[in-house]
Amino acid sequence: xxxxxxxxxxxxxxxxxxxxxxxxxxxxxxxxxxxxxxxxxxxxxxxxxxxxxxxxxxxxxxxxxxxxxxxxxxxxxxxxxxxxxxxxxxxxxxxxxxxxxxxxxxxxxxxxxxxxxxxxxxxxxxxxxxxxxxxxxxxxxxxxxxxxxxxxxxxxxxxxxxxxxxxxxxxxx
Numbered sequence: 001x002x003x004x005x006x007x008x009x010x011x012x013x014x015x016x017x018x019x020x021x022x023x024x025x026x027x028x029x030x031x032x033x034x035x036x037x038x039x040x041x042x043x044x045x046x047x048x049x050x051x052x053x054x055x056x057x058x059x060x061x062x063x064x065x066x067x068x069x070x071x072x073x074x075x076x077x078x079x080x081x082x083x084x085x086x087x088x089x090x091x092x093x094x095x096x097x098x099x100x101x102x103x104x105x106x107x108x109x110x111x112x113x114x115x116x117x118x119x120x121x122x123x124x125x126x127x128x129x130x131x132x133x134x135x136x137x138x139x140x141x142x143x144x145x146x147x148x149x150x151x152x153x154x155x156x157x158x159x160x161x162x163x164x165x166x167x168x169x170x171x172x173x
Contacts, residue, residue, distance in 0.1 A: 047075060047078070048076075053069045055068045058108055086105070112166035131149065131152065
């Protein structure tokens with residue numbers, strides 16, 4: 001009887017550890033490609049911010065940190081430079097709290113000529129999948145990926161059209 005409980009705990013612990021290792025290797029999210037519906041959307045104006053979520057390597061003041069599904073503002077400047085601005089709030093949950101050095105504004109900047117690939121899909125993180133874009137860009141010779149996820153297809157199409165405004169669709173899609 002005692003052996004059964006120990007075996008169940010060991011198997012459960014092994015399964016949990018395996019799931020955590022797999023999810024960490026994937027960046028804690030799962031992205032599945034898909035073709036999205038095309039619809040007419042209004043053009044984003046320069047400096048207009050669109051509230052989305054983003055997963056990727058953000059930077060500020062020479063520091064770098066990987067965030068998953070961070071609440072982020074997407075904006076494109078008049079120069080066509082794209083900016084992802086994530087505000088990481090101070091929070092406490094039970095006895096744990098978010099490290100103070102991670103609290104504040106974090107950024108990803110990229111210009112149209114840095115974009116290497118844009119892929120439509122869905123991000124699986126949490127209860128329900130969200131429409132998403134996997135964006136591959138090159139920064140200082142290093143390829144990086146950022147996952148943008150949206151509340152609905154309309155938002156995704158607005159950002160996609162904005163990203164493709166300066167690029168040839170055949171080159172990045």
